[in-house]
Every structure is written in C-alpha cells, then in structure tokens.
Amino acid sequence: MSEPRDATPVNQGRAGEAEEGTRAGYPFRALEERAQRRWSDDRLFEIGDPMAAEKRFYCLNMFPYPSGDLHVGHGRNYILGDAVARLKRMQGYTVLSPMGWDAFGLPAENAAILNQIHPSIWTKRNIARMKEQLHAWGVGFDWTREIASCDREYYRWTQWIFLKLHEKGLAYRAKGAVNWCPSCQTVLANEQVEGGACERCGTAVAMRDLEQWYFKITAYADALLDDLSLLQQWPAKVRVMQANWIGRSEGASIRFVVAGEMAPLEVFTTRPDTLLGATFLAVATEHPLVTRLREEGKLGAEAEAFIDRLKRARIENRFAIEAEKEGFDTGVTVAHPLTGTPLRVWIANYVLMGYGTGAIMAVPAHDQRDFEFATKYGIPIVEVIRPETGPGYDRKAAYEGEGRMVNSGAFDGFSSEEGKRVVTDALKAKGAGESRVNFRLRDWLISRQRYWGAPIPIIHCATCGIVPVPEKDLPVVLPDQVAFKPTGESPLLSNEAFLKVDCPKCGGAARRETDTMDTFVDSSWYFMRFLSPRLETAPFDKDAVNRWLPVNQYIGGVEHAILHLLYSRFIVKVLRDLGLVTFSEPFERLFTQGMITKDGNKMSKSKGNVVPPDALIQRYGADTVRLYTLFIGPPEKDAEWNDRGVEGAYRFLARYWKMVEDVAGAQSVKGGREAPSAGSAAVDATSWAASGPARELRRRVHQLTQQICDDMDRFHLNTAVSGLMQLVNSVQDFQSAGGDPRMNEVREA
RNA sequence: GCCCGGGUGGCGAAAUUGGCGAGACGCAGGGGACUUAAAAUCCCCUGGGGGGCAACCUCCGUGCAGGUUCGAUUCCUGCCCCGGGCACCA
Numbered sequence: 001m002s003e004p005r006d007a008t009p010v011n012q013g014r015a016g017e018a019e020e021g022t023r024a025g026y027p028f029r030a031l032e033e034r035a036q037r038r039w040s041d042d043r044l045f046e047i048g049d050p051m052a053a054e055k056r057f058y059c060l061n062m063f064p065y066p067s068g069d070l071h072v073g074h075g076r077n078y079i080l081g082d083a084v085a086r087l088k089r090m091q092g093y094t095v096l097s098p099m100g101w102d103a104f105g106l107p108a109e110n111a112a113i114l115n116q117i118h119p120s121i122w123t124k125r126n127i128a129r130m131k132e133q134l135h136a137w138g139v140g141f142d143w144t145r146e147i148a149s150c151d152r153e154y155y156r157w158t159q160w161i162f163l164k165l166h167e168k169g170l171a172y173r174a175k176g177a178v179n180w181c182p183s184c185q186t187v188l189a190n191e192q193v194e195g196g197a198c199e200r201c202g203t204a205v206a207m208r209d210l211e212q213w214y215f216k217i218t219a220y221a222d223a224l225l226d227d228l229s230l231l232q233q234w235p236a237k238v239r240v241m242q243a244n245w246i247g248r249s250e251g252a253s254i255r256f257v258v259a260g261e262m263a264p265l266e267v268f269t270t271r272p273d274t275l276l277g278a279t280f281l282a283v284a285t286e287h288p289l290v291t292r293l294r295e296e297g298k299l300g301a302e303a304e305a306f307i308d309r310l311k312r313a314r315i316e317n318r319f320a321i322e323a324e325k326e327g328f329d330t331g332v333t334v335a336h337p338l339t340g341t342p343l344r345v346w347i348a349n350y351v352l353m354g355y356g357t358g359a360i361m362a363v364p365a366h367d368q369r370d371f372e373f374a375t376k377y378g379i380p381i382v383e384v385i386r387p388e389t390g391p392g393y394d395r396k397a398a399y400e401g402e403g404r405m406v407n408s409g410a411f412d413g414f415s416s417e418e419g420k421r422v423v424t425d426a427l428k429a430k431g432a433g434e435s436r437v438n439f440r441l442r443d444w445l446i447s448r449q450r451y452w453g454a455p456i457p458i459i460h461c462a463t464c465g466i467v468p469v470p471e472k473d474l475p476v477v478l479p480d481q482v483a484f485k486p487t488g489e490s491p492l493l494s495n496e497a498f499l500k501v502d503c504p505k506c507g508g509a510a511r512r513e514t515d516t517m518d519t520f521v522d523s524s525w526y527f528m529r530f531l532s533p534r535l536e537t538a539p540f541d542k543d544a545v546n547r548w549l550p551v552n553q554y555i556g557g558v559e560h561a562i563l564h565l566l567y568s569r570f571i572v573k574v575l576r577d578l579g580l581v582t583f584s585e586p587f588e589r590l591f592t593q594g595m596i597t598k599d600g601n602k603m604s605k606s607k608g609n610v611v612p613p614d615a616l617i618q619r620y621g622a623d624t625v626r627l628y629t630l631f632i633g634p635p636e637k638d639a640e641w642n643d644r645g646v647e648g649a650y651r652f653l654a655r656y657w658k659m660v661e662d663v664a665g666a667q668s669v670k671g672g673r674e675a676p677s678a679g680s681a682a683v684d685a686t687s688w689a690a691s692g693p694a695r696e697l698r699r700r701v702h703q704l705t706q707q708i709c710d711d712m713d714r715f716h717l718n719t720a721v722s723g724l725m726q727l728v729n730s731v732q733d734f735q736s737a738g739g740d741p742r743m744n745e746v747r748e749a
Numbered sequence: 750g751c752c753c754g755g756g757u758g759g760c761g762a763a764a765u766u767g768g769c770g771a772g773a774c775g776c777a778g779g780g781g782a783c784u785u786a787a788a789a790u791c792c793c794c795u796g797g798g799g800g801g802c803a804a805c806c807u808c809c810g811u812g813c814a815g816g817u818u819c820g821a822u823u824c825c826u827g828c829c830c831c832g833g834g835c836a837c838c839a
Contacts, residue, residue, distance in 0.1 A: 237753060350837045358837045369837055398818055440838055633761060722774035
C-alpha cells in the first residue's frame with residue numbers, strides 16, 4: 001500500500017511533541033490515505049459479477065462476533081487473509097474476500113440486561129466500530145457484500161434451511177437429558193461443554209430433562225469422518241480432532257436375555273473377544289430398565305437413595321463425581337448369551353446413557369473400570385485374554401491389551417483379532433448379536449432459550465401438533481419488544497403478539513415456538529451467502545456458489561476446530577443431498593492462526609492486557625502494524641506481542657521509503673506509472689551493467705523474489721517479510737557502494 | 750490415561766524438509782560516527798570456551814542418552830520437560 005514517488009513533505013500529521021508519528025521522513029499517513037483512496041476508487045476488492053470471473057480465488061476469514069473493540073490478536077487473522085488475497089490478486093486471480101458479522105448471540109443479550117440497551121443497537125454500534133478499525137488497518141474487503149446474521153434478510157434463510165432439514169427429517173424435537181448452563185440460563189450443545197463447564201462463561205454445566213430441537217448430524221457421522229480424507233489441505237491436528245470427536249468405534253451389539261422378560265438387554269462392546277470374561281452387566285441410572293424397575297417399585301429404598309444421590313450430584317455438576325466407581329445391584333439377572341451363566345445387572349455411575357445403549361457387559365479382568373467396580377463389590381473376575389509375551393492380568397489391574405483367548409471353551413487359542421470375529425459370528429448364529437459401529441458424536445442440540453437469535457420457524461397447534469411455518473411466511477421476525485430477563489425461559493414468551501398465531505394447517509389458535517437457534521446454525525452457511533448477499537428469492541445463487549465454492553482458503557482460530565467447522569461441513573452435505581450445491585466440503589484449505597499473547601496471556605479486558613491497534617496505527621501507520629504482525633512469528637504459532645518489534649518494523653519501512661526516494665530521485669522521476677501490484681520486486685534489467693556488484697545484486701534480487709513467493713505459498717509470512725528486509729539490505733549495500741540502479745519495486749501486502 | 754504438536758543464542762525465530770561453515774531476518778545489548786547535547790539516522794560487534802597484534806585459528810554447542818549415515822536441528826530407539834485436544838465412550 002505504499003507506492004514510491006510521492007513528494008509529500010516529511011512530517012505529515014505530526015501532532016505535537018507527544019507523537020513521534022512520521023519521523024525519519026516516512027510520510028505514512030499521506031501514503032496510506034492515498035492508497036486507500038485509490039483502492040476504493042478502483043474498486044480493487046470487489047469482484048463484480050461472480051459469473052464473469054475466470055481465474056477465481058475465494059479467500060475467507062471466519063466472520064467475527066461483533067463484540068466491540070478489536071485488538072492486535074484479532075488483526076492477525078485479517079492481516080494474514082489480506083496478505084493471501086493480495087498475493088492472489090497480483091497473480092491474476094479475481095479474489096473474493098468478503099466480510100460479515102456473526103451477529104446473533106449471548107453477549108448482546110447480556111449487554112441488554114446489564115445496560116438497558118437493545119441487542120440490535122448494541123450490535124450495530126459494535127459493527128460500526130469494528131468496521132472502522134478494519135478500515136484503519138488497511139485490510140481489503142468487498143464491503144458491498146457485507147452481511148450480518150441478525151439481519152432479517154439473512155436469518156430468513158437460516159430459518160429456511162431449518163425448514164429444509166425439518167422436511168428431510170433432519171430437524172426433530174425430543175426430550176432427553178441435556179446440558180444446562182445455570183448462568184447463561186440456556187441449554188448447550190454437547191460441543192459447547194468443555195470439561196464439564198460452559199464454554200462461554202465457565203460455569204459448571206448441569207443436566208436437565210428438557211424437550212429440545214436437534215439436528216440429526218449423526219446421520220452424517222460416516223460421511224463427516226470419511227470425507228476428512230478429502231481435506232488434505234487442513235492442518236492434520238484439526239482433522240484428528242474432528243475424527244476423535246466423531247469417535248467411530250467398531251465392535252458388536254450383544255443382547256442378553258433378561259430372566260422372566262421378553263425384551264433383552266442390549267449392550268455395545270468393542271471387545272467381543274472378551275465376552276466369556278463378562279461377569280456382570282452395568283447400566284446407567286437413566287437406563288429404561290432402571291426407570292421401569294423404579295416405576296414398578298422393584299428397587300428398594302436404598303437403591304432409590306443411591307440413584308437420587310447420583311442425580312443430585314449430576315445436577316450440580318455431572319463431572320464432579322469422577323473419582324470413585326459406585327453402583328447398586330438391581331437384583332435383575334440376565335443369561336450369558338453363549339454359556340447361559342446367570343449374570344447380575346448393576347446400576348453403575350460410570351456407565352453413560354449418552355453412549356452406546358447405556359448398558360455394558362463388564363469384563364473386570366480386561367477393563368480397568370470394570371476391574372475397580374468388581375473388586376469393590378466382590379464380583380468374580382475371570383481372565384480370558386493372555387498376551388503372547390509379557391505379563392497379562394495380574395489381579396492388581398486389568399489387562400487391556402490383546403492376546404490369545406483362554407478360559408473361553410471352544411474359543412481358546414484364538415487371537416483377540418480373530419476372537420472378535422468368531423465370537424460375533426457365534427452370537428449372530430444364535431440371534432444374540434451382530435457386529436456394529438458406534439459413534440461418539442451425538443445429535444446437535446440447536447434450540448436456545450434466549451432472545452437474540454433466529455426464531456425457530458415452528459408453530460405448535462393443539463390439534464395439528466408441530467407445524468412448520470410455510471416458506472412464504474418467512475421470515476419469522478424477531479420482535480423488538482420483549483422482557484430481557486434471564487429467567488430460563490425464552491424471552492419471546494413475554495411477547496403476546498409474537499406468541500399468538502393461527503395454525504397454518506387448520507387455522508385454529510396456535511402458539512409459536514419461542515426458542516431461537518444456536519448461533520452456530522447462522523454461521524454454518526454464511527460463506528455461501530456472500531456470493532449473492534442481497535438475493536431475495538433464495539439463500540444463495542446456486543450457480544454462483546457452485547462456481548466459487550469450496551472456499552479456497554479459510555482462515556480462523558483453532559477454537560473452531562470442532563464446532564463451527566464440523567457444523568458447516570454437515571450443513572453443506574445436507575444441502576448437497578438436497579441438490580442445492582454440487583460440492584461436498586465447504587473449505588478446501590484451512591489455516592488456523594496462533595493467538596497473540598501479551599505478558600504471556602491471552603488478551604482480555606479482565607486481565608487488562610489488551611493491545612488495541614488504534615494508537616499504534618496512528619503513531620506508526622497501518623503498514624507498520626501489518627508488517628510487524630506478519631513478522632512476529634510463524635503464523636500458526638502463538639506469539640508474544642512486543643512493542644519494540646513494532647518499532648523495528650517501522651524502522652524497516654522508513655528505511656525502505658528512503659531507499660525508494662533515492663532511487664526515484666536517481667530516476668528523475670517522471671514516468672508516472674505507479675506500478676501498483678506487480679507482485680514482486682522487479683529490476684529493470686536493461687539498465688544493468690554486467691559489472692560485478694550490479695550483477696551480484698541482480699542475482700540476489702531474483703533469489704529473494706523467488707524465496708518470498710515460495711514462503712508466501714507455504715504461509716511462511718514471517719520469513720517472507722525477512723526476505724523483503726534482506727532485499728532492502730542488499731539494495732542499500734549496493735547503493736552505499738556507489739551503485740545507481742533504476743528500479744520499480746513494490747511491496748506485497 | 751489416550752491422541753496431537755514442540756524443545757535451537759539474552760529474546761522472537763531461520764535452515765527451501767539428510768548436505769558445503771547452524772543461528773538468516775529482527776528485537777535487546779555493546780562500541781563508534783554525526784550533534785553544543787539529546788532524539789532520529791548511519792557504521793561495526795554480539796552462541797560459549799581457548800589462542801593470536803591482526804585479516805584469523807581452534808575446541809564445544811540444536812532438551813538428555815544412545816543409534817543409522819560419508820554426513821543428522823532434520824531419520825530411528827529410550828528418557829526428561831513444555832503446550833494443546835479428548836477425557837469413566839465400554
């Protein structure tokens with residue numbers, strides 16, 4: 001953004017003695033203002049008709065939540081994206097680089113409660129402020145395509161997508177144990193719980209039985225896992241995290257006949273080879289069997305007290321009970337499917353209702369948890385797997401490795417590997433089980449009992465039940481007038497006019513759904529809206545989206561490695577199956593940048609270590625801040641902000657500017673053409689003497705140019721900057737040695 | 750506990766992924782020039798030890814211990830730290 005040849009007097013913009021502003025004769029303010037003006041005059045960042053572009057590149061920064069002020073850490077994201085976008089532009093691509101706002105969400109609502117300011121006003125104010133900052137930073141976006149997820153023309157289509165999922169049976173309402181944040185007063189998705197605490201506020205999450213809306217992401221578990229192999233240009237780390245989150249495991253489903261009953265008790269295991277070592281069964285407290293026993297009054301008072309205690313502990317904090325294995329014998333007996341041996345069914349605190357069937361076969365000799373439980377309650381332990389070499393089960397701890405089957409009758413001698421197969425086959429022959437794949441991934445809970453989100457487009461009718469809002473009635477507009485109290489109920493309940501509605505089916509009096517959607521629904525499709533941000537007839541222009549997507553380069557923080565990225569992948573696959581898009585993955589290449597820390601900590605208002613960009617830009621210019629941000633370290637790694645480093649970047653630019661002036665002077669200036677974006681330093685070869693030093697410099701220039709381009713392709717922006725520094729050093733060495741090159745040079749971003 | 754990363758100068762970091770001398774580039778530090786002085790700017794030095802008046806010479810150095818190789822920051826084995834993710838997932 002700084003071009004040579006501008007005779008602006010030095011010390012432009014000096015504001016008194018306090019400001020060192022433009023020392024060293026580097027008139028950044030004038031240069032930057034002029035560059036900005038020209039970019040906007042040239043509409044440099046706009047792509048025009050999306051269908052016209054031949055060489056396309058879609059470079060996207062994760063759109064931010066408009067929380068207020070940006071700090072230099074946020075800037076890294078945009079500056080990296082800007083560098084990539086500019087490089088691609090210089091390489092002749094039409095680059096789409098849009099910006100928008102993930103504008104629904106809790107902070108706005110909390111601000112409303114706290115400061116009596118409406119979320120929409122608070123949000124708009126923040127957006128205006130952040131836009132100003134982005135502009136000052138010199139980051140180039142196509143602002144004609146700006147979107148905000150809280151705009152009714154945007155969330156209208158979020159609702160539309162909900163309806164499509166509902167049509168397909170992929171959006172459903174169900175009652176079950178859900179995560180509840182007592183502080184945010186809303187339910188949370190499984191993905192939004194970190195170590196038992198709310199990812200937003202850190203409050204310990206409780207469990208509640210509530211009826212909620214879900215997206216059936218589990219229907220795509222296999223596809224989401226398999227297609228990770230298409231994402232070779234994602235960081236391996238992110239792929240691994242997603243794979244672990246989806247958590248596919250292969251094993252067997254086994255049915256145990258319950259004494260005196262028709263319905264068997266089904267369990268899932270990854271180790272059917274240990275079946276002969278199963279000495280008891282264990283179920284979760286919420287298991288249907290337990291529920292029924294209680295209803296029938298078949299559990300004693302002691303058992304009831306035990307369940308109550310566990311439940312209460314879970315309401316307080318479901319993870320606070322990790323320490324010790326506890327359980328209670330239900331008295332129910334099942335038959336071992338192969339031997340017929342009776343096995344007791346226990347209720348155990350370590351069995352989770354949310355995984356598998358909520359019931360397990362316990363093999364104490366080969367599972368540490370079962371071992372601890374069996375030891376505590378005096379349940380028999382039978383060794384059935386012995387390793388080929390080394391120690392196996394030793395009565396002190398379970399042996400969880402593989403080996404050969406023992407104490408398993410006809411199966412003795414099989415390896416674990418073979419055992420899994422032959423035991424499963426035996427079960428299948430008896431109709432007592434079959435092989436089965438299980439996932440850790442659970443359906444995505446999308447309803448929230450909060451105001452500032454897209455209303456779920458559903459109507460509850462006493463006669464027709466759940467009725468989707470007809471497409472023509474979209475959007476279901478979020479009303480302005482509501483009571484902002486964190487009551488645990490949706491604030492929309494307080495607005496009668498919103499609530500009351502005629503049933504679209506029978507015309508009778510009905511009631512609107514008052515929950516809103518998780519903001520991750522908003523952000524799971526926004527990257528497609530940018531192609532046709534004002535389209536009124538569809539969420540996006542199909543042709544344009546299919547032409548431009550997947551996003552070529554997506555840039556954002558690792559904190560979204562699971563949530564946002566998994567949800568977006570899911571929604572894209574659903575839209576693909578609906579015939580709306582032709583691609584299967586939204587983001588071709590992903591880059592997750594590291595955090596910028598200050599005093600070793602993440603920047604936060606509460607820690608008081610936030611580095612705002614404004615004063616720095618004022619003092620040194622945007623180029624300095626941008627250059628330093630790129631130079632601070634490898635972009636994927638965390639880096640510590642250092643004000644001295646900013647000085648260094650400034651010194652470099654000043655030096656560079658001086659060099660350009662010298663060269664321009666030597667060139668007798670007038671040619672006038674300003675070489676806006678040639679992409680790399682180019683030397684006018686014709687004027688080069690074949691003499692030693694000039695030749696040497698020329699060589700060096702070409703070498704470094706090559707290196708800088710390679711570095712940028714590999715995202716080594718820090719070394720690309722160092723390459724530029726070396727380039728300038730070389731030219732200066734040459735100049736001071738008496739050289740007089742004529743050159744046009746240009747900076748990258 | 751399991752799964753990923755990563756340990757290089759006072760500091761941030763380079764080394765095009767086994768190759769001619771590790772530490773580019775920058776920060777900090779030291780010395781000098783300019784100045785009445787300061788700021789800014791410019792020049793030189795800066796991993797550690799030892800030697801030489803000197804352009805230099807020499808030894809040791811990429812977390813630790815081994816190994817493969819003509820050659821290892823890079824590959825292999827074991828160990829020690831640091832960061833991150835998942836966490837009673839059967």
